[in-house]
Amino acid sequence: MAIKFPSLEFFQELARRMEENAAEFEKLGFCDTVMGVKVDGDTPHLYALTFDVFDCKDVRELSSPEEAELDFTLEAPLPLWREMFESIQKNGHPEPTYTLNSLSHVGDRMKVVYDDPEGHDKLYRFMATLQAFMDQASDLEIEWA
Amino acid sequence: MSYYGTNDFSHNSDFNLRIRDIKKGNLDFGWLDEARETVEVRRRDPRRGLTLEDCEVGPYAIDNTPEIVRENRGLAPRGAILAEGAEQPDLGPSLNKKTDVWGYRVQRYWEEAMSRQWNVSTDIPWQDMDKHEIPDDIEIAFCQLCTLLSEVEMIATDLPAKWSHHMNSYFQEVKGFIATQAIDEARHAEAFRKRALAGAGLYRASVRGEHALKGILEADSYSEGSVFLHVLGEGFILTLFRSSEFISPTPVEQRMFQLVMQDEARHVSYGLQHLKYLMDNCPEIRPQINGFLDEAERHLTGLFNPDQLESMIVLGGKGTSPECIRRGIEVVGAFQGKQIEEYFHRAERAGLPERRERSPLLELQQRMIAGVLA
Amino acid sequence: MSYYARDDFFNNPEVLNRSVEILKGHLQLDWMKIDVPEAGCRPVDPRRGLTFDDTNVGAYGWDAIPEKIRHNYSMAPRGAELPPGLPHLGYDINRKSEVWSENAPALYEESKSRHWVPSREVPWDAVEKVAHSEEFERGLAQLYTDLTSMATCLGDIPSKWVWRINQEMIELKMWQCTWMFDAAQLADVFRKRAIAGGTGLGRDHAPLGELLKSVFDSGNYPCASASANLLLSGLMQTLLRHVGSVSSNEADQTIARFGVQDLSRSLAYGIGHMQYLLSKRPHEAPALSGHLDEVENALVGLLGGSLFISTLALVTAGSRAEAGGAVPRVTALYRVMADEHAARRRAAGIGSEASPLEAFVRELEA
Numbered sequence: 001m002a003i004k005f006p007s008l009e010f011f012q013e014l015a016r017r018m019e020e021n022a023a024e025f026e027k028l029g030f031c032d033t034v035m036g037v038k039v040d041g042d043t044p045h046l047y048a049l050t051f052d053v054f055d056c057k058d059v060r061e062l063s064s065p066e067e068a069e070l071d072f073t074l075e076a077p078l079p080l081w082r083e084m085f086e087s088i089q090k091n092g093h094p095e096p097t098y099t100l101n102s103l104s105h106v107g108d109r110m111k112v113v114y115d116d117p118e119g120h121d122k123l124y125r126f127m128a129t130l131q132a133f134m135d136q137a138s139d140l141e142i143e144w145a
Numbered sequence: 146m147s148y149y150g151t152n153d154f155s156h157n158s159d160f161n162l163r164i165r166d167i168k169k170g171n172l173d174f175g176w177l178d179e180a181r182e183t184v185e186v187r188r189r190d191p192r193r194g195l196t197l198e199d200c201e202v203g204p205y206a207i208d209n210t211p212e213i214v215r216e217n218r219g220l221a222p223r224g225a226i227l228a229e230g231a232e233q234p235d236l237g238p239s240l241n242k243k244t245d246v247w248g249y250r251v252q253r254y255w256e257e258a259m260s261r262q263w264n265v266s267t268d269i270p271w272q273d274m275d276k277h278e279i280p281d282d283i284e285i286a287f288c289q290l291c292t293l294l295s296e297v298e299m300i301a302t303d304l305p306a307k308w309s310h311h312m313n314s315y316f317q318e319v320k321g322f323i324a325t326q327a328i329d330e331a332r333h334a335e336a337f338r339k340r341a342l343a344g345a346g347l348y349r350a351s352v353r354g355e356h357a358l359k360g361i362l363e364a365d366s367y368s369e370g371s372v373f374l375h376v377l378g379e380g381f382i383l384t385l386f387r388s389s390e391f392i393s394p395t396p397v398e399q400r401m402f403q404l405v406m407q408d409e410a411r412h413v414s415y416g417l418q419h420l421k422y423l424m425d426n427c428p429e430i431r432p433q434i435n436g437f438l439d440e441a442e443r444h445l446t447g448l449f450n451p452d453q454l455e456s457m458i459v460l461g462g463k464g465t466s467p468e469c470i471r472r473g474i475e476v477v478g479a480f481q482g483k484q485i486e487e488y489f490h491r492a493e494r495a496g497l498p499e500r501r502e503r504s505p506l507l508e509l510q511q512r513m514i515a516g517v518l519a
Numbered sequence: 520m521s522y523y524a525r526d527d528f529f530n531n532p533e534v535l536n537r538s539v540e541i542l543k544g545h546l547q548l549d550w551m552k553i554d555v556p557e558a559g560c561r562p563v564d565p566r567r568g569l570t571f572d573d574t575n576v577g578a579y580g581w582d583a584i585p586e587k588i589r590h591n592y593s594m595a596p597r598g599a600e601l602p603p604g605l606p607h608l609g610y611d612i613n614r615k616s617e618v619w620s621e622n623a624p625a626l627y628e629e630s631k632s633r634h635w636v637p638s639r640e641v642p643w644d645a646v647e648k649v650a651h652s653e654e655f656e657r658g659l660a661q662l663y664t665d666l667t668s669m670a671t672c673l674g675d676i677p678s679k680w681v682w683r684i685n686q687e688m689i690e691l692k693m694w695q696c697t698w699m700f701d702a703a704q705l706a707d708v709f710r711k712r713a714i715a716g717g718t719g720l721g722r723d724h725a726p727l728g729e730l731l732k733s734v735f736d737s738g739n740y741p742c743a744s745a746s747a748n749l750l751l752s753g754l755m756q757t758l759l760r761h762v763g764s765v766s767s768n769e770a771d772q773t774i775a776r777f778g779v780q781d782l783s784r785s786l787a788y789g790i791g792h793m794q795y796l797l798s799k800r801p802h803e804a805p806a807l808s809g810h811l812d813e814v815e816n817a818l819v820g821l822l823g824g825s826l827f828i829s830t831l832a833l834v835t836a837g838s839r840a841e842a843g844g845a846v847p848r849v850t851a852l853y854r855v856m857a858d859e860h861a862a863r864r865r866a867a868g869i870g871s872e873a874s875p876l877e878a879f880v881r882e883l884e885a
Contacts, residue, residue, distance in 0.1 A: 170843030
């Protein structure tokens with residue numbers, strides 16, 4: 001059954017798959033961060049993903065960033081999120097230009113919004129885990145908004 | 146020259162008498178008669194296991210340790226009952242103030258480092274290298290970049306090693322964390338060396354870069370070395386790793402940078418928290434740190450050496466044609482701006498907002514922009 | 520700031536102009552034309568991945584390191600082109616035999632692949648509900664306290680020396696980083712174990728401090744290596760094997776098993792290092808042997824020290840009441856330690872006819 005993007009259910013499904021693939025994430029190590037994901041469009045959506053040890057233990061939709069203590073937020077328009085997930089679905093992992101790092105780095109197609117530099121650095125400290133989390137969508141049937 | 150203990154036990158009659166007594170089964174259990182405070186330590190989260198923070202109770206907690214450790218001159222762990230001062234051999238630790246080494250959250254960084262170790266030999270998909278065709282100029286540029294990176298990474302093992310054995314054993318968390326840094330950085334040098342040797346080989350070392358490394362290694366104090374290495378140097382290298390992942394020729398290199406980036410970010414975080422702890426608890430050191438950074442930032446310009454700059458441009462633009470070079474310059478220009486901006490932001494958060502005003506880095510950047518526009 | 524570069528690159532117009540020219544698109548790309556030795560290394564055994572052995576080729580390999588390194592005092596990686604003007608990074612250990620062991624690159628690979636995480640892999644729930652008596656736990660906690668100090672000392676040795684070693688010996692330096700890391704991990708797990716048992720850390724004591732100071736203050740790297748890797752690691756390994764045999768607690772069993780593995784790598788390096796050194800410089804054997812005899816003297820002070828031997832007797836017997844009767848079993852443990860240590864010394868080429876440890880154990884056995 002297709003899952004809509006963006007939606008709470010989409011990230012909950014990634015969190016479920018993360019738990020299902022526990023061995024992969026345990027090998028990558030502890031991951032402790034609250035990451036914001038913002039999907040810009042006619043109706044913007046902001047999600048707070050709380051990573052704790054080896055799991056994504058909480059997924060929430062926020063009406064404003066102040067509702068959660070986000071370490072950093074990845075912000076991108078819907079078409080870019082779509083391109084990223086389509087790239088992941090093509091190979092099981094993204095092509096070089098569609099990794100979280102590449103998208104948020106030079107050119108800033110995806111913006112990293114943060115207040116505290118340590119919160120910002122958590123994106124890099126846990127990069128392999130966060131990328132593997134997104135890669136859980138590789139065989140997910142997605143219904144694009 | 147070595148240390149010779151106070152006793153030669155082969156000619157010590159007291160000792161020999163005691164041994165005879167021991168052979169008869171006469172043992173001294175005075176230590177067992179001393180009352181010990183019972184502590185209850187439990188794992189707050191079994192998935193993490195038993196962490197250092199779980200053990201922060203009573204006499205074992207760092208918060209119950211004085212700012213200056215005077216009583217321990219040996220290698221006893223924090224919380225052990227110490228031998229009487231006169232009996233205690235002095236191993237000469239010279240970093241005995243908490244502000245000399247401590248950083249907020251260091252216990253967490255230690256646990257994170259332990260749990261996020263990886264293996265260059267097996268976690269990088271070396272077997273996939275032959276699946277990808279890389280043009281010669283790109284491969285050479287990548288190997289030139291790897292040469293620089295394997296050159297600079299070992300400074301971040303040598304600097305912590307240089308200071309760790311001077312740290313009082315009461316600061317075990319910091320000694321432990323910087324030991325994880327030593328192995329992390331050895332792993333990075335290993336990754337870049339192996340990648341170059343799996344490809345076109347090692348290219349040219351960097352004279353100017355080496356002067357910056359010498360500046361780090363020869364810092365007068367651990368804190369100065371840390372602020373140069375962790376906040377300034379590794380902060381810049383972290384952004385360089387991000388860029389390198391961005392311009393990596395194949396998924397093999399991409400995976401390599403993804404993994405090294407994580408370790409580097411952890412080291413930057415510790416450096417930032419040490420600097421913050423220092424600024425919060427020892428504000429009188431501010432002029433000294435600022436004076437040091439004025440020179441350290443000048444040294445750092447050595448990392449912008451021509452070979453590195455050119456190889457990044459070739460990689461960023463994916464070739465050597467004029468169009469590729471133009472595109473590569475855009476990529477490199479953007480990431481250099483980011484390096485400087487992120488450094489100022491970190492310095493500000495650690496309590497040194499004045500870096501933005503007094504740093505020579507912005508002046509250098511402006512001179513370069515003016516030169517390009519002229 | 521201690522170091523000011525001879526050339527202030529920041530105010531050097533040539534440096535600025537070159538950067539500006541590059542950013543204008545005028546690249547020289549001269550580095551592309553360097554004639555470097557071919558590499559193209561690949562994993563020989565894919566299960567092991569790309570190991571250092573696979574990269575030990577030509578000018579890049581460790582076989583190419585000369586006994587006396589005269590050509591490079593910088594951090595430039597071995598095999599790279601060395602441009603003129605590279606600074607001296609202050610290395611004062613520049614002779615290969617002073618530090619090298621042929622097994623160091625493989626031990627580095629082994630250490631990475633056998634990494635363990637004490638926080639998670641030790642079954643700490645077994646410590647939360649120990650089944651043994653409180654006095655037995657006090658004995659174990661005292662041993663773990665001693666082991667924490669020993670592990671701290673073990674890690675301080677590479678810390679004290681690695682930054683002084685020439686960068687050409689990169690695989691060796693990397694091995695020393697794993698050694699530092701393994702020791703830090705052992706110090707962490709021993710301290711946690713002592714605290715978690717409920718009776719807390721034990722007592723620091725002078726004979727232990729004397730031993731550790733003798734190791735720490737070894738006057739040169741070969742002496743430090745012999746005393747830390749052969750003697751101290753050997754002592755710790757024996758103690759952990761003993762803990763594994765006297766405590767049925769699953770956490771102690773796990774710590775003993777993993778700890779013994781880590782320490783055995785140090786022993787292997789120590790023997791390999793001495794063998795390599797003495798194959799090149801056999802005249803150093805008497806000095807090394809004499810140093811090790813001195814450190815053995817300090818070890819005797821520890822082994823015969825009241826606190827240490829009573830602790831061992833207690834954990835061996837299981838209770839204070841029966842500890843006196845356990846002295847022969849502790850002596851037997853010391854015999855194992857002395858025999859193994861002597862065998863390692865002989866294998867390393869620094870056997871001793873005047874070993875204080877052997878004399879001490881004989882005295883106990885008499």
